[in-house]
Amino acid sequence: MDPLTLQERVSTIAQTTTDLVDKLRQVGDPEPSFEHGLPPSLQTNACAGGSTAAAALRLRLLQQVDELRAVLTEPALLLTPEMQNPSLSGHAIVRLGIAESFPPEGTTVTALAQKLRLREDLVRRLLAHSATYHVYYESEPDRFVHTAASRLLAENPGMRDWIRLGCEELLPATMQIANAILRYPSSEEPKHCGWNIQNQTSEPIFRALAGMPDRASLFARAMSWHAREPGFSPRYLAEAFPWQSTSTLLDPAREQSAVGSPDDACDPTSPHSKPFTIVDMGGGLGHISQALLAHHLRLSEAEGHDHGTQQSCPSQHEHDNNQGEYSARRPRRRSVQCIVQDAAQVVSQAISTAQAQPATDASRTVEPRIEFQAHDFFHEQPVKGADVYLLRLVLHDWSDKYALQILRALIPALQPGAKVVVNDRVVPGRHEVHYLVEREARDYDMYMMAFQNAKERTLEDWTALFGAADARFGWPAVHRPVGSGLAVLEFTWEG
Numbered sequence: 165m166d167p168l169t170l171q172e173r174v175s176t177i178a179q180t181t182t183d184l185v186d187k188l189r190q191v192g193d194p195e196p197s198f199e200h201g202l203p204p205s206l207q208t209n210a211c212a213g214g215s216t217a218a219a220a221l222r223l224r225l226l227q228q229v230d231e232l233r234a235v236l237t238e239p240a241l242l243l244t245p246e247m248q249n250p251s252l253s254g255h256a257i258v259r260l261g262i263a264e265s266f267p268p269e270g271t272t273v274t275a276l277a278q279k280l281r282l283r284e285d286l287v288r289r290l291l292a293h294s295a296t297y298h299v300y301y302e303s304e305p306d307r308f309v310h311t312a313a314s315r316l317l318a319e320n321p322g323m324r325d326w327i328r329l330g331c332e333e334l335l336p337a338t339m340q341i342a343n344a345i346l347r348y349p350s351s352e353e354p355k356h357c358g359w360n361i362q363n364q365t366s367e368p369i370f371r372a373l374a375g376m377p378d379r380a381s382l383f384a385r386a387m388s389w390h391a392r393e394p395g396f397s398p399r400y401l402a403e404a405f406p407w408q409s410t411s412t413l414l415d416p417a418r419e420q421s422a423v424g425s426p427d428d429a430c431d432p433t434s435p436h437s438k439p440f441t442i443v444d445m446g447g448g449l450g451h452i453s454q455a456l457l458a459h460h461l462r463l464s465e466a467e468g469h470d471h472g473t474q475q476s477c478p479s480q481h482e483h484d485n486n487q488g489e490y491s492a493r494r495p496r497r498r499s500v501q502c503i504v505q506d507a508a509q510v511v512s513q514a515i516s517t518a519q520a521q522p523a524t525d526a527s528r529t530v531e532p533r534i535e536f537q538a539h540d541f542f543h544e545q546p547v548k549g550a551d552v553y554l555l556r557l558v559l560h561d562w563s564d565k566y567a568l569q570i571l572r573a574l575i576p577a578l579q580p581g582a583k584v585v586v587n588d589r590v591v592p593g594r595h596e597v598h599y600l601v602e603r604e605a606r607d608y609d610m611y612m613m614a615f616q617n618a619k620e621r622t623l624e625d626w627t628a629l630f631g632a633a634d635a636r637f638g639w640p641a642v643h644r645p646v647g648s649g650l651a652v653l654e655f656t657w658e659g
């Protein structure tokens with residue numbers, strides 16, 4: 165426990181504030197405000213840490229202010245935040261259509277209530293409650309205008325879906341965690357969790373939702389919005405991805421040799437002449453594979469290669485005549501192909517979504533390198549000998565019992581040196597990070613517990629899981645991109 169006095173806390177807050185303001189001035193950004201929200205240099209996932217110096221200072225300030233606030237709060241109120249939160253009015257504001265009907269220029273309560281055919285006093289009370297959380301601002305009696313938060317609510321359907329998902333599915337399920345544990349104390353079954361008790365069904369959530377199209381659709385929309393949050397951008401994975409089949413993230417010398425010489429790339433008998441194959445297991449609609457391929461194309465272009473596809477190999481004559489020059493050239497990157505696997509119905513949706521989208525230059529280059537394949541990851545992996553098997557936000561959906569089954573079903577496909585890349589949350593260890601950073605991961609751990617009897621994992625949990633699946637998975641290379649909510653763990657199959 166931190167023994168700082170109030171005066172010391174305030175002094176550190178003042179110092180961090182001064183540093184932050186200086187940093188914003190240096191980059192020419194305005195200060196944050198309720199009206200406009202955060203300036204560009206601060207727009208990152210607060211709890212994942214900052215990708216800029218200003219964002220890191222903002223995170224430090226939030227932590228210091230949170231501690232000051234908590235130390236000044238009555239313990240009884242620390243224990244009952246659910247009794248005081250913006251969702252008390254926010255959910256109704258979303259469900260009743262107030263959020264999207266609120267005009268950009270602001271409105272009187274009377275006009276808004278008439279437009280929505282709602283009782284005026286109810287609309288007034290909902291907005292007034294929300295305004296105490298800086299969502300709307302009462303600029304004069306009975307007239308409200310937007311803040312940055314309410315504008316986001318008005319303009320962004322994904323934000324509204326996320327609020328509904330939280331209030332209608334997540335929170336009610338967490339309130340049944342204790343009942344689930346009492347009823348099934350040692351179960352690892354997905355159907356024995358809070359969500360099932362709340363919804364009085366013995367079907368695991370995703371199977372049950374298949375029979376509830378409206379709720380399934382809300383779930384899918386909210387999750388895909390959440391996945392686009394800055395801390396979940398696929399670019400973090402793309403940048404940390406082991407692009408060379410035998411490289412490690414931490415060993416540039418090996419990485420260099422693994423790229424292969426130009427001769428390797430052009431020798432059909434060399435392993436470097438085959439496309440680098442990524443199997444994106446539980447890859448949904450293929451959005452992560454698309455991002456990986458687009459990143460790889462940029463890498464190849466930056467290195468002056470022809471997208472890494474048709475590698476322009478010299479003729480024997482050119483080769484003989486230009487041996488010195490040729491050897492001095494930069495190594496080539498292998499071309500990349502992705503195989504996106506998911507449940508059959510998701511794969512059909514992925515194919516029809518891809519066909520419905522208008523072709524762009526980027527999609528014309530990326531899409532031929534993506535193949536969709538229906539595959540249940542509890543059954544033996546059909547794609548043998550790929551370079552990378554990617555599990556992004558997949559294993560956290562499953563208890564250890566089922567995560568082990570997924571990993572063991574993969575083993576027959578693995579060749580020595582193959583990578584299994586996990587892009588998932590790593591719950592920080594004790595005192596490893598500030599508690600606000602840990603809190604976010606632990607909040608999600610509670611949701612996973614309530615949903616599928618699943619879990620978020622610490623690094624020890626991840627290594628123990630892979631070790632229990634098979635000792636040949638080895639020790640992971642761990643990459644924690646700054647600003648990302650997810651880590652990249654790279655296990656190399658030692659075969």
Ligand SMILES: C[S@@+](CC[C@H](N)C(=O)[O-])C[C@H]1O[C@@H](n2cnc3c(N)ncnc32)[C@H](O)[C@@H]1O
Pocket residue numbers: 391445446447448449452505506507510539540541542555556557558561
């Ligand atoms: C949380 S989503 C992650 C999607 C994607 N990897 C991403 O990072 O956005 C989990 C995915 O696992 C898929 N899934 C669930 N059970 C599966 C199974 N038995 N076999 C294959 N895919 C499955 C779901 O359909 C869903 O697309």
